[in-house]
Amino acid sequence: MTDLLLDKVSFSYPDGTKALEDFSLSVRTGERVAIVGQNGAGKTTAVKLMNGLLKPTSGTVLVGDWDTRRYSTAQVSKKVGYVFQNPDDQIFHNDVESEVRFGPKNMKFDVKRVDELTRWAMDICGIAGFAEENPYNLPYSERKFVTIASVLAMDSDIIILDEPTAGQDKIGLKILGHLLDTLEQKGKTVITITHDMEFVTDYFQRIIVMATRQLVADDQANKIFYDAEILEKSMLKPPAVAQMAKMLDFPDGILSKQQLINAILQQRTGH
Known part of the structure; x- marks a missing residue:
């Protein structure tokens, strides 16, 4: 399994815009971590650095013993799976099963394992009944689960979920909760970006609070949401x-x- 480390990481876009400054974070294998903060705090930049979509301007990102600057995004994604906030940015097949099957097949798993991972991911995400459907014929909430299943099927050690509760009803939230429990039992690390504070308190103990491109706090939910200074600085509502x-x-x-x-x-x- 794989630990994750960001050590004094900063990132600037080509036009000079700073998106992250001197950010450090260590995540142990099997942890559940929620990253919260207002839009523009640097959350998405931080997780894109974790899976190699972005490379740090300065500092170091280690996935296990891999320095992400030395590996391609495709290589890092085998260790760190990333579910985009908008499923339409991720889906590119004409049926659900092909979408879910693509990842493990592309990773050169044997046919039996590809079949097993595909079925498991579709079952746990509640979309097995939509195997032959075009994903774009499904409502937003179901398309979200299609993209989650497509990443789970890759069997990555670390799973990043960007706003997983967006568009979900009570049934979807229940599926997400069961999914998180199952991933924990399998020893997977789960990192979530979310604005849903109820989801955070229900399913996550460790909370990373970000504001103005920096880490503001790293603590348990029952402390974060009762710290007036942290809440004011990050403009979060408990x-x-x-x-x-x-x-x-x-x-x-x-x-x-x-x-x-x-x-x-x-x-x-x-x-």
């Missing part, structure tokens, strides 16, 4: 449960509905 708990003057750290209910019951009964 999840609704945390906001309500704050209004009711409950102790810091409440993030789930059940924790809030327990606090209310405790207040009423005095126990």
Whole structure:
């Protein structure tokens, strides 16, 4: 399996625009990490550096013992799979199964493994029934799962999900939750960019907060969302449960509905 390290990384576009400055992050194999922050904070640049789509202007990005500057994007993508925010930027086959099958087939896996990975990825993403459908005939939420399955089928050690909850209903969120649990059981590392703070608190313990192209905080959710200074600097709003708990003057750290209910019951009964 593969650890990930960004060491004092900066990135500037050819026109001189700075997108990331002196950014350092270490992610251990098997971790779930959520990266949050306002648009323009540098989140997407950071993850594109992780999978080799971008090369650092300065600093070092290591995927295991690979320095990404020494390897092609195609090579790095075998270790770090990246699901784009917009599925239409990723889909290019005329049926769902071909889209999902392309990655493992292109990686030269044997036929049996390609079949197994394709079926597994489609099943876990809830799209097995759409195998012969043109992806563009599916609603946005299902197209999102097509692109997730196409990356999962490559069996990469590290999976990056860019705004996975966008366009998802309760069923889609449940599938995502099960998917994250399964990937953790398989020892995969999952890194997510998201603006969905409820999704963050439900499924991620480690939160990376970014603002103005830099890392602002790296801590657990129950600390991040109760730190006024961090929230102000990053212009983040805590999840609704945390906001309500704050209004009711409950102790810091409440993030789930059940924790809030327990606090209310405790207040009423005095126990």
